[in-house]
Amino acid sequence: MSNKSYSYGRVSTQDQELALQLDALEKCGCEKIFTEKASGAQRERPQLQAALDYLRPGDTLVVWKLDRLARSLRQLIDTIERLDAKGIGFRSLTEAIDTTTPGGKLVFHMFGALAEFERSIIRERTNAGLASARARGRLGGRPPAWNTDDITAAKALLRDPNITVEQAAKRLGVAPATLYRHIPGGRSAVHDSERSQDHE
Numbered sequence: 001m002s003n004k005s006y007s008y009g010r011v012s013t014q015d016q017e018l019a020l021q022l023d024a025l026e027k028c029g030c031e032k033i034f035t036e037k038a039s040g041a042q043r044e045r046p047q048l049q050a051a052l053d054y055l056r057p058g059d060t061l062v063v064w065k066l067d068r069l070a071r072s073l074r075q076l077i078d079t080i081e082r083l084d085a086k087g088i089g090f091r092s093l094t095e096a097i098d099t100t101t102p103g104g105k106l107v108f109h110m111f112g113a114l115a116e117f118e119r120s121i122i123r124e125r126t127n128a129g130l131a132s133a134r135a136r137g138r139l140g141g142r143p144p145a146w147n148t149d150d151i152t153a154a155k156a157l158l159r160d161p162n163i164t165v166e167q168a169a170k171r172l173g174v175a176p177a178t179l180y181r182h183i184p185g186g187r188s189a190v191h192d193s194e195r196s197q198d199h200e
């Protein structure tokens with residue numbers, strides 16, 4: 001099993017100072033330094049991928065700061081999990097994190113818990129938003145099934161020339177599109193049906 005340290009440095013277009021990173025990385029005695037320049041919007045990082053491919057089980061990837069490795073907590077955790085799955089350690093010099101130590105592993109377990117908490121909050125907000133939309137007009141999510149009474153009520157409202165389709169839909173607690181889905185043609189279809197019945 002290998003037991004060497006390799007480092008990765010990145011400079012964005014907004015922060016041109018790579019020398020500060022390199023000085024710190026060189027002092028920690030890394031065998032090789034992978035560096036690249038990337039904008040904040042750029043997703044591909046070929047040198048980071050090259051570093052991940054180059055390292056072997058027992059090696060350690062070293063960065064100057066956590067934000068050099070990832071632009072988000074989720075991306076950071078994903079990268080660390082990839083390293084851990086390959087048996088590769090991780091060190092961040094500025095934050096003094098070292099996943100090869102028990103304390104360092106604990107820090108990243110905490111990061112993982114925070115990321116899961118964030119996902120749970122997003123799910124709760126999404127579900128709450130859908131519930132609120134349904135309460136206002138049954139918008140979002142799966143459309144509710146209509147029965148014969150619903151269609152009869154809708155036709156009765158549409159027969160009244162003083163009530164618009166939007167107003168009828170609002171009274172029924174649905175979106176206008178839902179009303180048209182169950183009564184194709186809307187008000188004109190209701191009137192056409194009545195005229196055909198009168199001629200029978």
